[in-house]
Amino acid sequence: DTGVSQDPRHKITKRGQNVTFRCDPISEHNRLYWYRQTLGQGPEFLTYFQNEAQLEKSRLLSDRFSAERPKGSFSTLEIQRTEQGDSAMYLCASSLLTGDNEKLFFGSGTQLSVL
Amino acid sequence: KQEVTQIPAALSVPEGENLVLNCSFTDSAIYNLQWFRQDPGKGLTSLLLIQSSQREQTSGRLNASLDKSSGRSTLYIAASQPGDSATYLCAVRGVLAAGNNRKLIWGLGTSLAVNP
Numbered sequence: 001d002t003g004v005s006q007d008p009r010h011k012i013t014k015r016g017q018n019v020t021f022r023c024d025p026i027s028e029h030n031r032l033y034w035y036r037q038t039l040g041q042g043p044e045f046l047t048y049f050q051n052e053a054q055l056e057k058s059r060l061l062s063d064r065f066s067a068e069r070p071k072g073s074f075s076t077l078e079i080q081r082t083e084q085g086d087s088a089m090y091l092c093a094s095s096l097l098t099g100d101n102e103k104l105f106f107g108s109g110t111q112l113s114v115l
Numbered sequence: 116k117q118e119v120t121q122i123p124a125a126l127s128v129p130e131g132e133n134l135v136l137n138c139s140f141t142d143s144a145i146y147n148l149q150w151f152r153q154d155p156g157k158g159l160t161s162l163l164l165i166q167s168s169q170r171e172q173t174s175g176r177l178n179a180s181l182d183k184s185s186g187r188s189t190l191y192i193a194a195s196q197p198g199d200s201a202t203y204l205c206a207v208r209g210v211l212a213a214g215n216n217r218k219l220i221w222g223l224g225t226s227l228a229v230n231p
């Protein structure tokens with residue numbers, strides 16, 4: 001298994017443009033998370049899926065953000081009408097939930113720069 | 116409300132030194148605690164996960180301990196090497212929230228520099 005992969009690694013865009021990121025989790029993992037991280041901060045929870053169901057979305061997430069996991073495998077995160085404040089590292093993580101405990105495995109992230 | 120604090124925020128040590136990174140949390144009702152490593156501009160690598168019923172976990176030169184009653188975890192790195200230079204974050208899995216998601220609460224990390 002190659003772990004969690006994210007694409008692209010880097011994205012530079014102009015303010016107002018739409019961007020889409022992809023995450024491929026570890027194949028047998030049923031949970032998939034999206035986080036955002038800015039310099040010097042811990043990861044900030046955005047949303048998560050159990051299989052194809054999106055079970056929670058952070059209240060901090062504006063309507064410009066949408067995520068999908070159509071077949072319970074890969075996921076996409078789209079940001080519409082990007083703003084400079086969206087510049088951050090977007091991290092995807094997956095896990096296999098067993099009982100009450102789960103261990104998260106992270107991808108390398110997508111670094112977004114909005115000019 | 117669970118809060119996670121990591122001290123020190125930054126640490127610089129000479130190669131070969133044994134060192135301890137600290138993580139404290141305010142609510143002892145946790146499910147597990149996980150230590151991660153993050154290299155600059157990169158994602159997070161899971162190092163060790165300690166279940167709430169465990170006291171410690173070891174992997175190679177790393178040893179993580181957990182004392183739920185005092186709200187503390189330590190990450191011990193033996194015989195540090197320049198390749199250990201990175202930011203180390205701890206994350207506590209806490210209370211049950213919406214959608215059966217036990218939220219991860221993160222510390223801000225300790226930035227470690229091991230000098231050759």
